[in-house]
Amino acid sequence: MAGLYHNIFTDKQIENLFSAETQVSYMLAFERALANAEGTLGVIPADAAEVIAAVCRESKWNTEALAEQTLLAGNPAIPLVKMLTQRVAQRDTEAAKYVHFGATSQDVLDTALMLQLQAATTYITHKNNELQNQLAKLASAHRDTVMIGRTLLQQARPITFGYKVAGWLEALLRAGQGLEFAQQNTFALQLGGAVGTLATLGEHGPAVVTHVVEALGLAAPLLPWHSQRDRLVDFAAKLGILCGNLGKMAQDLTLLMQTEVGEVAEAAAPGKGGSSAMPHKRNPVSATFIVAIARRTPALVGTLLAGLAHHEQERAAGAWHAEWEVLPELVRLTAAALGHANDLISGLEVNAERMLRNLELTQGLIYAEDVTALLTPKLGKAEAHQLVEEASHRAQREGLHLRECLAQHFDIYKYLNNNTLEHVFDAHRATGLSQFFTDQVLARFHTSTSTT
Structure with missing residues (x-):
């Protein structure tokens, strides 16, 4: 039975994809494609291949028995091949001789995993595209919303x-490119x-490899990769980076949700984000879950990366097995x-009004760099920096607005009149190339969506 936290850290569709039943169906898909290829090429009798393929299409395989027998066999392919052979023998004893012909357990399990990861990547890409679309709308809506x-x-x-x-958004666009690369090359x-x-x-x-590749829709490797696991490590790293990017976004938003900041908030809903002790609390929920997930994934990626050097010789004892639960997780x-x-x-x-109010918390100190830049042509950077620093310290010490201190500083004010100061302390002017960079990312997003 799943624990109380289970739903936070999973996805129902992915759970189904990595269920025992689905894994068995993909293992049987491999055996069916193998038999068909061998039958077509005359490696095994064509009628035997037909019987094997037909049995592979059957349902209701005893996954509980397979799980139990895996403890003795060392992997689930061995008992499944045995079950398959028994079923084929019930139809044709001669055909049963050719079940799993020329293959090994790791062929079955690795290929099934590739098919699972391929399907999972399609789903994850869809979810990532949904998020990109939402972020693009948000960035466009707040292109000119000034904040600190x-x-x-x-x-x-x-x-x-x-x-x-x-x-x-741009980080997720890059992550999407990584997923696209995986779909074309990794599986x-x-x-x-x-x-x-x-x-x-x-x-x-x-020729058998070519036929099986075409039947399953997977990439054709130059040679088998039983102990060369960089494909899987690379894919795991892509997922880890994606989760890290999501965690960065969630961490940023969590900080913006702090009471003292109050610039954004999660959508309110009955029972969401409350406190068992403090009735006034409105805690981040979704953002907190994302941050938690982002803290877990690096260790999973690290498990695969650490094992990369330990797939000894032609087949590994332990390093391969360590992947089995890590990748689905x-x-x-x-x-x-x-x-x-x-x-x-x-x-x-998004509380744009609060963002504007927060711009005034330092009483103009956030414009000190702009003032220094204006004075530099007149005084040189070192002297300009020193004068503005003196004015800034006075503003902090006496609780004054920086603009007031500048107006009272003769060595500064003689170069900056009221109109100039008003321009310098305009928040909408001080955002640099924020809009330019935002537009570039949005253009890239729209280009990527138009080509998919």
Whole structure:
């Protein structure tokens, strides 16, 4: 029975995709494609191939028995092939001799995993595209919404909220490119036999591989990859990066939701974000879940990366097995994070008025850099920096607005009149190229959607 936290860290569709029943169906898809290829090429009798393929289409395989027998066999392919052979023998004892001909357990399991990951990537890509679409709308809507930019958690200088959102969006666009690369290159057939040489199939081996690849819709590797696992590590890293990007977005929003900041909030709903002790609380929920997931995924990626060097010789003892639960868990977490992220952004409440008020918290200190830039041609950067620094310190010490201190500083004010100061302290002017960069990201997003 699943625990109380289970639904936070999973996705129902991905759970179904990595269920025992689905895994068995993909394993049988491999056996069916293998038999059909061998029958077509005359490696095994054509009528035997037909019987094997027909039995592979049957349903109601005893997954509980398979799981139990895996503890003794060492992997689930061995008991499944045994079950398959028994069923084929019930129809044709001669055909049963050719079940799983020329293949090995890892061929079955790795190929089934590739098919699962391929389907999972299609789903994750769809969820990522949904999120990109929402972020593009948000960035466009707030292209000119001015807020404070923060460095090292301190107020720095004005940006736009659209610019901040565009940063999240661009990261997801790159992640989407990584997923697209995986769909085209990563998910490759595994078929090598005992030590990867296809010795049993001999000269028919390449043709069998070609037929099976075409039947399953997987990429054709140059050679079997039983102990070369970089494909899987690369894919895991792509998911880890995607989750990290989602975590960065969620962490940013969580900080903007703080009471003292109050610039955004998650959508309100009955029972959402409350406190068992404090009735006034409105806690982040979806954002918190995403941050939690982003903290878990690096260790999963690390497990695969650490194992990369330990797939000894032609088949590994332990390193291969360590992948079995890690990859499905990483996929589940990624899909869950995307689900939470779509919920978060779809209902995000943006308080533009609070953003403007927060710009005034430092009483103009956020414009100190602009004042220095204006004085530099007159005084040189070092002297300009020193004078503005003196004025800034006085403003902080005496609780004055920086503009007031500048107007009272003779060595500064003689170069900056009231009109100039009014221009310098205009927040909408001080956002730099926020809108330009936002527009560039939105243009890239619209280009990517028009070509998919």
